[in-house]
Amino acid sequence: MSKIIDTKDWCIKDTNSIISFETTSGGGWEKWDRYISIEGKKAFHIGNICGTCSFFFERLGGANGSNQGISPKEISEEFRKGITNLEDVFLSKVSLILPSGDYKVLLNEVIPEFIELGTEKDYFSNEQVQVWGMNSFWGLPHYPKVKYYRGITKELSNNSKLFEFIVPTFPVGWLEEETIEMYKSLISKEVKPTALCLSVLDIKEPADYEEETKHIQHWCLTHYIIDGHHKVFSAATQNQPITLLSFLATKEGIADRNDLSSLLDNLKTV
Structure with a gap:
C-alpha cells in the first residue's frame, strides 16, 4: 500500500x-554511471543512463560511516510525531541537508515490506529476471549488497508496471533495539512517524525480449533513506x-517531467 x-x-x-548526486564516464559516454555520495564518498550506485539496461542499486563503501540520522534536531521531533502536510517553512529547514536541485516533494503513506535477498519477494531475483534474464557475466541475479x-x-498498463523500493543507507543489524521498541509503541498507537528520503524514478525497458513477456517496461521508484531507518523497520x-517525505529529484533519474506527472497521477489513484 502506498x-x-x-x-x-x-x-x-x-x-x-x-x-x-555524482556521475562518472563509461562506455564512451561522458556521463554513464550515477551515484549518491555522502561526504564525498560514493554511498550508492543508483544505475546508469541506459534506458534499455536493467534497473539496479548497489550499496557502496561510502555508506559505511553513515550509521546515524542526519536530520537537524529542530526537525527530528516533527519527524518523530509524523508530518501531515507540506509547509514551506518546514521544507526549507529540511532542504539544508539535501543536495541542490529541482524536486517533486511527495508526502506519501506506505506500508514497507522487508525483503530478504534471493527470496520470492526479491525484485532482482524475480521480476527483473523475468524480463532481462540473469546477469550476462555472472549468470546470477543482481546483488544490491543491502536488504x-x-x-x-502496481500495473500501469498491459506493458508497464510500477515498483517502489525503500533502500536503507545501513543494514538492519546496526539498528538500536531500544529505538525500535519506541517506534513500535508509537506505531501501535496509530502514530505515523515520517522518514526522510532522497528519491529517483528510473523507467527501464529492454531492447530485446520474448514476445510473450509481460510488463516489459519497469517504472522503478526508489527512496533512499536519509533519516528514519528505525521508523521504517518498525x-x-x-x-x-x-x-515518507520524499524529495524526488527531477533530473537525476531516467524519466522526464511528463513521466513524473504520470507517476504522481497513478499514486494518487491507489
Missing part, C-alpha cells in the same frame, strides 16, 4: 549538504503504515 497525501514542486539552491523494503507494486515488522 498513497500520496500531498505534493509540491521544490527547488534547493546553494546548500552545504554532505549528500550529493531493502518494497512499497507498492513499521515493516508490524505491517503498519508510516509516512
Whole structure:
C-alpha cells in the first residue's frame, strides 16, 4: 500500500549538504554511471543512463560511516510525531541537508515490506529476471549488497508496471533495539512517524525480449533513506503504515517531467 497525501514542486539552491548526486564516464559516454555520495564518498550506485539496461542499486563503501540520522534536531521531533502536510517553512529547514536541485516533494503513506535477498519477494531475483534474464557475466541475479523494503507494486498498463523500493543507507543489524521498541509503541498507537528520503524514478525497458513477456517496461521508484531507518523497520515488522517525505529529484533519474506527472497521477489513484 502506498498513497500520496500531498505534493509540491521544490527547488534547493546553494546548500552545504554532505549528500550529493555524482556521475562518472563509461562506455564512451561522458556521463554513464550515477551515484549518491555522502561526504564525498560514493554511498550508492543508483544505475546508469541506459534506458534499455536493467534497473539496479548497489550499496557502496561510502555508506559505511553513515550509521546515524542526519536530520537537524529542530526537525527530528516533527519527524518523530509524523508530518501531515507540506509547509514551506518546514521544507526549507529540511532542504539544508539535501543536495541542490529541482524536486517533486511527495508526502506519501506506505506500508514497507522487508525483503530478504534471493527470496520470492526479491525484485532482482524475480521480476527483473523475468524480463532481462540473469546477469550476462555472472549468470546470477543482481546483488544490491543491502536488504531493502518494497512499497507498492502496481500495473500501469498491459506493458508497464510500477515498483517502489525503500533502500536503507545501513543494514538492519546496526539498528538500536531500544529505538525500535519506541517506534513500535508509537506505531501501535496509530502514530505515523515520517522518514526522510532522497528519491529517483528510473523507467527501464529492454531492447530485446520474448514476445510473450509481460510488463516489459519497469517504472522503478526508489527512496533512499536519509533519516528514519528505525521508523521504517518498525513499521515493516508490524505491517503498519508510516509516512515518507520524499524529495524526488527531477533530473537525476531516467524519466522526464511528463513521466513524473504520470507517476504522481497513478499514486494518487491507489
